[in-house]
Amino acid sequence: MKKYRSFFLDPLWKDNQILVAILGICSALAVTINVQVALTMALAVSFVTAFSSFFVSLIRKITPDNVRMIAQLAIISLFVIIVDQFLKAFFYEMSKVLSVFVGLIITNCLVMGRAESMAKNVSPIPAFLDGLSAGLGYGYVIIAVGAIREVFGFGSFFGFQIIPLGWYATAENPGGYVNFGLMPLAPAAFFILGGFIWIANIINEKRL
Amino acid sequence: MSFNENEKVTEFHPPKNYKTLFFVIILCSFCALILAVLSSSLNKKQEEAKKVDRSKQLLIASRILSYQNYFLIKENDEYKSAFFDQSKDILVESNEIRKATQKEILYVYEKRVKPQLIDLQGNLIDFSKAGINYQKYLEDNQRLGYANLQYKLIYLIYPNTASSQITDSTEPIGYVIPVNGMGLWDAIYGYLAIESNGDTVIGTTWYEQAETAGLGANISLPAWQEQFHNKVIFQKSPDGTTNFQRAQIGITVVKGKVSEAYGNLPKSESAVDGITGATLTGMGVTDAYRDVLKQYRPFLEKIAEVK
Numbered sequence: 001m002k003k004y005r006s007f008f009l010d011p012l013w014k015d016n017q018i019l020v021a022i023l024g025i026c027s028a029l030a031v032t033i034n035v036q037v038a039l040t041m042a043l044a045v046s047f048v049t050a051f052s053s054f055f056v057s058l059i060r061k062i063t064p065d066n067v068r069m070i071a072q073l074a075i076i077s078l079f080v081i082i083v084d085q086f087l088k089a090f091f092y093e094m095s096k097v098l099s100v101f102v103g104l105i106i107t108n109c110l111v112m113g114r115a116e117s118m119a120k121n122v123s124p125i126p127a128f129l130d131g132l133s134a135g136l137g138y139g140y141v142i143i144a145v146g147a148i149r150e151v152f153g154f155g156s157f158f159g160f161q162i163i164p165l166g167w168y169a170t171a172e173n174p175g176g177y178v179n180f181g182l183m184p185l186a187p188a189a190f191f192i193l194g195g196f197i198w199i200a201n202i203i204n205e206k207r208l
Numbered sequence: 209m210s211f212n213e214n215e216k217v218t219e220f221h222p223p224k225n226y227k228t229l230f231f232v233i234i235l236c237s238f239c240a241l242i243l244a245v246l247s248s249s250l251n252k253k254q255e256e257a258k259k260v261d262r263s264k265q266l267l268i269a270s271r272i273l274s275y276q277n278y279f280l281i282k283e284n285d286e287y288k289s290a291f292f293d294q295s296k297d298i299l300v301e302s303n304e305i306r307k308a309t310q311k312e313i314l315y316v317y318e319k320r321v322k323p324q325l326i327d328l329q330g331n332l333i334d335f336s337k338a339g340i341n342y343q344k345y346l347e348d349n350q351r352l353g354y355a356n357l358q359y360k361l362i363y364l365i366y367p368n369t370a371s372s373q374i375t376d377s378t379e380p381i382g383y384v385i386p387v388n389g390m391g392l393w394d395a396i397y398g399y400l401a402i403e404s405n406g407d408t409v410i411g412t413t414w415y416e417q418a419e420t421a422g423l424g425a426n427i428s429l430p431a432w433q434e435q436f437h438n439k440v441i442f443q444k445s446p447d448g449t450t451n452f453q454r455a456q457i458g459i460t461v462v463k464g465k466v467s468e469a470y471g472n473l474p475k476s477e478s479a480v481d482g483i484t485g486a487t488l489t490g491m492g493v494t495d496a497y498r499d500v501l502k503q504y505r506p507f508l509e510k511i512a513e514v515k
């Protein structure tokens with residue numbers, strides 16, 4: 001019998017949803033343009049995976065097998081809409097920044113992946129812990145990608161300019177610093193994510 | 209009934225299908241119930257948040273409120289931080305920055321912003337004279353915008369005086385025009401504040417958009433919007449003068465930097481830097497300003513000529 005602790009710790013590194021299971025890549029490309037967006041997305045996804053896993057597990061014994069995916073989807077969308085409505089009411093500015101991406105959590109395969117591979121087989125509390133840490137494991141990866149993209153693509157971190165504006169190239173000083181133009185575009189996230197997965201593979205292989 | 213047919217019935221397991229159907233109906237109604245309760249309980253709060261945000265964005269566009277949520281007053285062409293003095297009923301300059309409360313913002317909005325209508329000839333008309341209810345007018349037209357209506361919406365900005373001194377004949381210090389258009393993904397809505405000369409831009413804001421987060425969505429960021437200050441909406445001719453009857457109207461969002469696209473040409477005064485990776489949103493914004501301002505042109509020409 002797995003311990004509660006390992007339910008929480010495994011998805012953070014050993015079974016990391018992005019780095020090891022390669023799930024949730026599409027949203028990782030879209031919302032890693034800067035740290036603030038990535039952080040909000042990470043929190044929203046953690047909330048949704050944690051609670052949807054909990055409820056999927058709660059009704060696992062009465063769910064007919066042939067409609068289990070529809071049931072999971074209904075529960076996941078319920079929590080996504082809760083997050084969306086909540087943001088609109090209390091964090092209006094943030095909801096404006098995230099716009100459509102909150103709604104798109106529904107299509108994040110890692111949420112459904114956890115419901116399908118874990119939550120429907122274990123009791124509610126471990127399912128909750130597993131979902132929460134799967135979300136957090138996804139979260140720290142997209143925040144790291146977001147940090148790299150924001151620093152090199154915009155010269156800022158969390159919205160604050162960290163590369164001095166005086167360093168930038170101007171008409172008088174064409175030899176100055178220029179933001180890395182690839183970083184704000186989606187392919188940059190592919191390369192960074194690929195690099196992360198590579199590093200994670202090296203570390204994991206060594207441990208074996 | 210033969211024995212064989214009976215066997216078939218048990219193979220189909222009809223009770224199980226009913227169970228599945230029953231389960232799905234219960235689950236869906238349960239989810240729907242939760243969402244209905246949530247939506248009706250948060251609806252008021254959301255509408256309020258939206259309304260406060262819109263008022264705030266209008267005040268920010270007209271530089272009465274800063275992006276950091278404190279009041280501003282203009283002195284000798286410079287904007288200084290200020291706070292709301294309740295006893296004097298005006299904004300007073302202060303060296304330390306004091307954030308404005310939501311109540312103060314709404315009060316100053318009510319006091320200094322007055323919605324009015326413009327008819328097809330470019331004359332200002334009161335809502336009451338035109339026989340239009342303001343709230344209903346807003347609700348009916350906020351989705352498609354006001355620029356193509358017979359009576360177009362405009363906001364007058366009154367100077368920083370006590371509310372008792374503001375009358376219908378008070379000369380406004382600026383006008384705010386609601387702008388709307390199509391971005392890359394969805395409709396975009398914003399405000400453009402113009403000085404009383406009908407030409408110089410005080411500021412602009414985009415308060416509702418669904419552009420790509422981090423790229424097109426940056427049109428709602430202060431750093432981008434601040435470049436609009438002191439631009440002109442009537443494009444200057446190459447010799448640096450403005451012909452209000454002939455000049456092109458609007459503000460162009462260029463691809464890349466204005467200094468690279470237009471150099472120091474007079475038309476660079478009607479252009480702003482684009483956002484890297486958001487060229488299509490920039491084109492949508494350019495179109496929005498041009499299409500909306502075109503409809504307000506009779507009015508803008510009129511006040512520009514008086515000055």
